[in-house]
Amino acid sequence: xxxxxxxxxxxxxxxxxxxxxxxxxxxxxxxxxxxxxxxxxxxxxxxxxxxxxxxxxxxxxxxxxxxxxxxxxxxxxxxxxxxxxxxxxxxxxxxxxxxxxxxxxxxxxxxxxxxxxxxxxxxxxxxxxxxxxxxxxxxxxxxxxxxxxxxxxxxxxxxxxxxxxxxxxxxxxxxxxxxxxxxxxxxxxxxxxxxxxxxxxxxxxxxxxxxxxxxxxxxxxxxxxxxxxxxxxxxxxxxxxxxxxxxxxxxxxxxxxxxxxxxxxxxxxxxxxxxxxxxxxx
Amino acid sequence: xxxxxxxxxxxxxxxxxxxxxxxxxxxxxxxxxxxxxxxxxxxxxxxxxxxxxxxxxxxxxxxxxxxxxxxxxxxxxxxxxxxxxxxxxxxxxxxxxxxxxxxxxxxxxxxxxxxxxxxxxxxxxxxxxxxxxxxxxxxxxxxxxxxxxxxxxxxxxxxxxxxxxxxxxxxxxxxxxxxxxxxxxxxxxxxxxxxxxxxxxxxxxxxxxxxxxxxxxxxxxxxxxxxxxxxxxxxxxxxxxxxxxxxxxxxxxxxxxxxxxxxxxxxxxxxxxxxxxxxxxxxxxxxxxxxxxxxxxxxxxxxxxxxxxxxxxxxxxxxxxxxxxxxxxxxxxxx
Numbered sequence: 001x002x003x004x005x006x007x008x009x010x011x012x013x014x015x016x017x018x019x020x021x022x023x024x025x026x027x028x029x030x031x032x033x034x035x036x037x038x039x040x041x042x043x044x045x046x047x048x049x050x051x052x053x054x055x056x057x058x059x060x061x062x063x064x065x066x067x068x069x070x071x072x073x074x075x076x077x078x079x080x081x082x083x084x085x086x087x088x089x090x091x092x093x094x095x096x097x098x099x100x101x102x103x104x105x106x107x108x109x110x111x112x113x114x115x116x117x118x119x120x121x122x123x124x125x126x127x128x129x130x131x132x133x134x135x136x137x138x139x140x141x142x143x144x145x146x147x148x149x150x151x152x153x154x155x156x157x158x159x160x161x162x163x164x165x166x167x168x169x170x171x172x173x174x175x176x177x178x179x180x181x182x183x184x185x186x187x188x189x190x191x192x193x194x195x196x197x198x199x200x201x202x203x204x205x206x207x208x209x210x211x212x213x214x215x216x217x218x219x220x221x222x223x224x225x226x227x228x229x230x231x232x233x234x235x236x237x238x239x240x241x242x243x244x245x246x247x248x249x250x251x252x253x254x255x256x257x258x259x260x261x262x263x264x265x266x267x268x269x270x271x272x273x274x275x276x277x278x279x280x281x282x
Numbered sequence: 283x284x285x286x287x288x289x290x291x292x293x294x295x296x297x298x299x300x301x302x303x304x305x306x307x308x309x310x311x312x313x314x315x316x317x318x319x320x321x322x323x324x325x326x327x328x329x330x331x332x333x334x335x336x337x338x339x340x341x342x343x344x345x346x347x348x349x350x351x352x353x354x355x356x357x358x359x360x361x362x363x364x365x366x367x368x369x370x371x372x373x374x375x376x377x378x379x380x381x382x383x384x385x386x387x388x389x390x391x392x393x394x395x396x397x398x399x400x401x402x403x404x405x406x407x408x409x410x411x412x413x414x415x416x417x418x419x420x421x422x423x424x425x426x427x428x429x430x431x432x433x434x435x436x437x438x439x440x441x442x443x444x445x446x447x448x449x450x451x452x453x454x455x456x457x458x459x460x461x462x463x464x465x466x467x468x469x470x471x472x473x474x475x476x477x478x479x480x481x482x483x484x485x486x487x488x489x490x491x492x493x494x495x496x497x498x499x500x501x502x503x504x505x506x507x508x509x510x511x512x513x514x515x516x517x518x519x520x521x522x523x524x525x526x527x528x529x530x531x532x533x534x535x536x537x538x539x540x541x542x543x544x545x546x547x548x549x550x551x552x553x554x555x556x557x558x559x560x561x562x563x564x565x566x567x568x569x570x571x572x573x574x575x576x577x578x579x580x581x582x583x584x585x586x587x588x589x590x591x592x593x594x595x596x597x598x599x600x601x602x603x604x605x606x607x608x609x610x611x612x613x614x615x616x617x
Contacts, residue, residue: 014405021402025388025395032390105385109447112349112379113403114371120403274353277296277317277343 018115019123026127040131044139051077052147065207070236075150078143080204082136083231086163087198087224089125089132090170091191094178097124102185102282111279117270118263121178129167151235158234158244165251166227172258179262179269185282198224223254284363286455286488287325287348292357294318294343294512317343318512321357325490327454330482332503333492336615340512341492345457348490349379361455378453382460384440389433393424393443396432397450404451418446421480423472437464445473449481456481458491462498474501496520496607508614515614527613528605530575532558533583536598537570537590544570547593553586569598 055074062073069076101107110120143149177191202224208216219225230247233239273279298313318340325331333341346352347359350370359366361373387396401411419428422442462470481487499506500520507517559573
């Protein structure tokens with residue numbers, strides 16, 4: 001039985017296994033740096049405690065703006081930062097993987113194997129997503145057990161759907177940014193602009209409602225604004241799916257536009273790098 | 283039988299990076315360098331073909347085009363009849379590219395973990411990965427070190443790893459880019475025997491080897507293409523190339539006489555233009571060594587011996603000296 005591009009069933013199964021081969025390799029590789037692994041865990045502890053004291057400082061002053069999200073600033077902040085952790089990985093991991101493989105010298109050896117470039121890039125980023133998930137789970141657990149982050153009445157399915165679409169949407173921007181890295185090697189402008197605007201306007205640290213009116217309008221065009229809004233509504237208020245639709249719709253539209261665009265640009269960037277002979281240069 | 287590797291008028295031009303000054307003053311001016319020019323080669327199945335040339339001559343660029351890592355500017359390249367620009371996936375199944383750069387491995391993984399990773403990327407069924415690796419490490423001789431972390435490997439073992447990786451898929455065609463670089467003479471000898479006897483004679487693989495070592499080319503290759511500045515200067519057997527570029531035979535005569543006397547006699551004879559060197563030996567300083575070069579076709583050493591005898595100079599020995607391969611290589615390049 002043949003599928004897309006003439007691939008047979010065993011081919012498809014083999015390709016589906018490849019991301020896990022990369023994940024396995026990266027786990028062995030990263031866990032060999034034991035001290036770095038331990039310091040990462042310690043970092044989570046310090047950042048959650050810092051956020052707790054920050055939320056105490058802000059206290060009731062933030063209440064009018066935080067009220068639509070359950071009224072607890074620490075919970076608002078933890079969820080915003082946790083989701084932004086994923087967004088950062090989606091934005092940076094693809095270009096980082098290319099850059100790392102170019103500088104380490106492993107890219108050329110992988111490119112001559114029977115694995116396509118998109119599979120190599122996607123699979124190389126899997127470890128970053130896995131370790132971020134682990135970090136965020138520890139982060140939220142710590143927040144819930146030590147500082148009363150309350151997500152008991154959350155709509156988990158809604159949160160997972162929003163997370164999934166957010167990752168695909170931001171990964172598209174990440175792939176666009178990887179296309180820049182493929183050709184320019186260093187200095188990708190796209191991810192920097194998107195990340196900076198998202199920090200400023202999408203409501204990671206503060207709700208969008210405190211921004212001036214014109215900035216609020218601008219924030220509507222940033223997909224991350226809808227991700228954060230939807231995620232907080234799903235986890236902190238337990239909104240049902242129909243109430244999350246207003247966040248899911250703009251996110252999905254952005255994804256439908258950005259995903260094919262990113263795929264096309266990446267394919268084009270690889271072609272340019274092959275013409276310039278710079279596929280493995282850095 | 284059609285050739286397994288074929289290139290036709292292959293050309294590759296690389297853009298050169300511009301300086302800031304050029305970017306401002308001549309933003310549309312293209313700066314380029316020609317890496318390959320009109321490359322035409324035909325390689326038969328089961329042949330060891332050498333790409334011989336100095337550093338930067340274009341050998342690696344040609345191998346990378348054939349490995350689908352670089353797109354040619356114009357011309358065609360075929361692997362087993364398939365165009366390298368449009369059949370990337372199929373070609374990758376047929377070739378093994380031995381990337382000699384030791385950085386191409388994951389240094390904190392063991393040799394075996396590295397090979398398992400690359401075997402999976404090459405679609406080797408999981409049930410066969412370990413047995414394939416085991417067979418190759420036995421064949422190449424890396425059994426003791428295979429479970430050590432890669433960063434602790436010697437240069438020779440890193441090179442062996444690159445070769446094992448290139449052979450994981452049992453490819454029909456193997457591209458070797460300076461495979462014996464940084465290897466000691468014993469490992470080099472063993473590796474060359476392995477390539478010739480096992481890979482080609484026993485299993486019938488086609489090997490394309492890029493090297494700047496003439497000795498390696500002579501030991502291994504049935505034919506070579508000598509490349510310089512992206513152009514093929516000569517494509518033939520080493521023997522033929524030697525015949526073309528050597529042209530003369532070199533003899534070293536050990537003579538028993540004074541240096542001044544021989545010098546005076548030689549200076550006034552027809553031998554004057556044939557002398558390459560005349561002087562005392564390094565260890566045998568009681569003898570004089572006369573090195574002469576004579577035309578391969580029209581002259582004979584016996585004439586020189588006869589002349590020396592008639593002039594009363596005593597000859598202790600006469601040795602035919604092969605022109606060093608490096609010298610022949612230099613002549614080819616400069617031709």
